[in-house]
Amino acid sequence: MSLWRTKSIEDSIADSLEKGHSLKRTLGTWDLMIMGVAVAVGAGIFSVGAKAAGSYAGPSVTLAFLLAAFTCALAIMCYAEFASAVPVAGSAYTFTYATLGELLAWIIGWDLILEMLTAAAVIAKYWGIYLSTVFDLAGWDVPSTINVVGLNVSWGAFVIVAIFTTLLVLGTQLSARVASVFTIIKVAIVVFVIVAGAFYIKLENYTPFIPESVPTPQGEGDVWMQSLFSFMTGAAPAQYGLFGLLAGASLVFFAFIGFDVVATSAEEVKNPQKTLPRGIFAGLAIVTVLYIGVSLVLTGMVPYTVLADDPNASLATAFVSVGAGWAAQIISVGILVGLTTVIMVLLLGLSRVLFAMSRDGLLPRWLSVTSDKRRTPARIQIISGLAVALIAGLTDVGVLEEMINIGTLSAFVLVSIAVVVLRKTRPDLPRAFKVPFSPFLPILSAVLCVWLMLNLTTLTWARFGVWLVIGFAVYFLYGRRHSVLGLKLKAAKVEAAKVEAAKVEAARLEAARVDAATAAVVSDGSDSSR
Structure with missing residues (x-):
């Protein structure tokens, strides 16, 4: 049997109507927009920009955000075209299956599992840590971990994952309504922080806008921690300058990972041909404005060198440096609220990718069974929640952070290529949204995503290679025979x-x-x- 067999779009749509393996369409434009903002505006808005400015780009971190947003927008246009033509759960996995074949579809599905599983675990872990921080601010001494049979367990991670897993089992629309409340609160906090910080901006802090490149201190692990591009070209590891700006863009791309997750819910969207593009692009616009606002305030309040000197630099670092420590308390609450909705959307996305792969037989079919009443994949949702809780509660998730980006970017590359392929193979297919200037923009999207991938560390690529080897083993031992x-x-x-x-x-x-x-x-x- 061929590794490159493709599943027709007609078959994909027909499968979405299969009794006992189908989802309920309840989401509208507002729900999708909120979902995108909910997953993209998390702790990263208060910390990722500070790390990128201090360690890589300086004040030009604003350009890094713009480059990352532009790259994301190109890829999201490809997602929107696909989702309007194939409104089925699975996102990039489903789109690749229809165009590039089963093996590549499996690889991208496996990558999406990596992205969402690790992202949900990382965020759940930090949620527990920030919950303890908020308790400290209230004067309550509540540790972030408890000892269970000799293991330090992050109890907060288990609690928040359990709550949202339960909500998602009860219904996607109910979860979306809860997410809306939290998202409105956290956007209000971010806007407040931007406005408050603007009063402390000093224009001289923006100079030099792109700091001169300087070599990083030599030491053990340099080969593993430099970008793959630097490793391949033999360039010495360096901070700042043009390559620092590009490395910063690769880092802050983490801020935009949520929008491919939104596409996984296509099978639960009312009138998806029009609703999906509108909801995704509206969410991306809001997120981009918020991130650029935060980065301008951050680098305007203090010199980037102050951020570079703090190994745990965040927006709070800038406020404390200018004598506005009160803002750090608001930021801690904002982070906790921000992380809350991110976990929910990632748990939703993870379960929907697994659902699509299971329904296609690449994973056990019994996993994709949905309830007659709520039409939610309860089995997969509970298993996903349990996996996320165990990883977040029992392991050091710090090593997983860059794995999130490489999983997302690899999916973006294949979806961008797949749009061009589908235009050639199925020009007759109705599309409510089309990527303009095709094939130029989709190809540009793929090239930019590959470039960002090359700016991730060699250690990240090594771990990614191990993950792919495991994926190939699962596919050839099970998925291919049960497809x-x-x-x-x-x-x-x-x-x-x-x-x-x-x-x-x-x-x-x-x-x-x-x-x-x-x-x-x-x-x-x-x-x-x-």
Whole structure:
């Protein structure tokens, strides 16, 4: 059976209607916009920009955010075109299956699992830590971990994951409504912080806008911690300058990972052809404005060197430096509220990718069973929540952070390429939204995403390689043999062989009948001549 077999769009849409394996369409434009903002505006808005400014880009971190947002917008246009043409759960996995074949679809699905599983675990871990910080501000001494049979367990991670797993099992729309409340609160906090910080801006802090490149201190681990591009070209590891700006863009791209997650909910969206593009782009616009606002305030309040000197630099660092420590308390609350909704959306996205892969037989089919009443994949949702809680509660998730970016970017690359392929193979397919200037913009999207991937560390690439090896093992040992599409093609081949054999047998019998008739005629003629 071919590794490159594709699943037709008609089959994908038909499968979304399969009884016992289908989802309920309840989400509108507002829900999708809130979902995008909910997952993208988390702790990162208060910390990622500070780290990128201090360690990589200086004041030009604003340009890093713009470059990351532009790259994300190009990829999201590709997602929007696909989602409007194939409104089925699974996001990049489903889109790749329809265009580039089963093996690549499996790889990208496996990458999406990596992205969402690690992101949900990282965020849940930090949620527990920031919950303890908020308790400290209130004067309550509540540790972030408890000792259970000799293990330090992050109890907060278990609690928040359990709450949102329960809500998602009860219904996607209910979860979306809860997320809306938290999202409005955290956007209000971010806007307040931007306005308050603007009063402390000093224009001289923006100079030099792109600091001169300087080599990083040599030491153990440099090979692993430098970007793959620097490793391949032999360039010495460096901070700042143009390459620092690009490395900063690779780091802050983490801020925009949520929008591919939104596309995983396509099967639960009302009128998806129009609703999905509107909701995704509205969310991206809001997030970009908020991140640029925060980065301008951050680098305007203090010199970037202050951020570089603090290993745990955040927006709070800037406020404390200018004597506005009160803002740090508000920021801590904002982080906690921000992280809350991120966890929910990532748990939703993870379960929907697993749901799509399970329904296609690449993972056990029993996982994709949905309830008759709520039409939610309760089994997968509970298993996903349990996996996230165990990783977040029991392990050091710090090593996983860059794995999130490489999983997202690899998905973006394949979706960008797949749009061009689908335009060629199915020009007749109705599309409510089309990427303009195709194939130029989709190809540019793929190139920019590859470039950002090359600016991730060699250690991240090594870990990514290990993850892919595990994925190949699972596919060839289980997925390929149980693929619904593969079994259908095999059954069709067997049926075709039976039909062909029946035709051959019919032809043989007909030939035998003709031969017998001819022999009879010849025999009768011989008898008459006598």
